[in-house]
Amino acid sequence: SASPEEPPDNAKSLGELRRQAEGCRRCPLWQDATQTVFGEGPENARIVFVGEQPGDQEDIAGKPFVGPAGKVFDEVIEEAGIERQKLYVTNAVKHFKFEPRGKRRIHQKPNAGEVKACRWWLDQELGFIKPDLAVAMGATAAQSLLGKAVPVTKMRGTIVTRDDGLPIFLTIHPSFILRIREAAEAQAERERFLADMRQVKQLA
Numbered sequence: 001s002a003s004p005e006e007p008p009d010n011a012k013s014l015g016e017l018r019r020q021a022e023g024c025r026r027c028p029l030w031q032d033a034t035q036t037v038f039g040e041g042p043e044n045a046r047i048v049f050v051g052e053q054p055g056d057q058e059d060i061a062g063k064p065f066v067g068p069a070g071k072v073f074d075e076v077i078e079e080a081g082i083e084r085q086k087l088y089v090t091n092a093v094k095h096f097k098f099e100p101r102g103k104r105r106i107h108q109k110p111n112a113g114e115v116k117a118c119r120w121w122l123d124q125e126l127g128f129i130k131p132d133l134a135v136a137m138g139a140t141a142a143q144s145l146l147g148k149a150v151p152v153t154k155m156r157g158t159i160v161t162r163d164d165g166l167p168i169f170l171t172i173h174p175s176f177i178l179r180i181r182e183a184a185e186a187q188a189e190r191e192r193f194l195a196d197m198r199q200v201k202q203l204a
């Protein structure tokens with residue numbers, strides 16, 4: 001239900017939506033984060049990429065996918081022949097959720113309520129952009145885009161079409177590659193992510 005802190009549901013442009021999101025109080029995550037990290041990219045993008053939530057570096061920069069996961073993302077899409085500047089890149093959740101540990105801020109997975117609260121913004125981003133395809137990177141993005149839990153490791157490389165007709169391409173989150181300790185295994189996972197991105201390139 002509407003409360004005084006909720007932004008009005010009347011953005012007339014993506015820019016106005018972005019400004020509204022700066023003051024978002026729809027869940028408690030704004031309290032500890034530096035700023036809202038909204039999506040970035042051209043409004044006429046044909047593909048929207050969706051991650052989980054900003055990390056430590058994104059929280060500080062105010063831009064999505066500029067940290068270690070963003071580096072993997074940039075390298076792999078470039079290898080697949082996808083130009084990042086033509087994409088709209090955003091996250092399911094737009095504030096960094098973390099636990100302080102000494103001087104470090106350790107990423108925490110957003111819960112279902114936080115993902116649901118933030119769908120308000122993602123739905124409207126998609127409404128302005130009207131892409132041909134959305135790419136869900138990881139389970140949180142898939143949950144947000146499809147409104148239900150999806151086994152992304154099993155279903156990666158496939159498309160699920162939403163009731164509104166938007167095709168959702170499923171893949172893993174690039175930070176999954178970074179968490180693999182064993183080098184050969186990490187390399188193999190990176191190759192699988194590259195194969196997925198080559199498929200996305202074909203769909204574009």
Ligand code: URA
Binds near residue numbers: 052053054058
């Ligand atoms: N991981 C994400 O899901 N999104 C970012 O913007 C950065 C890291």
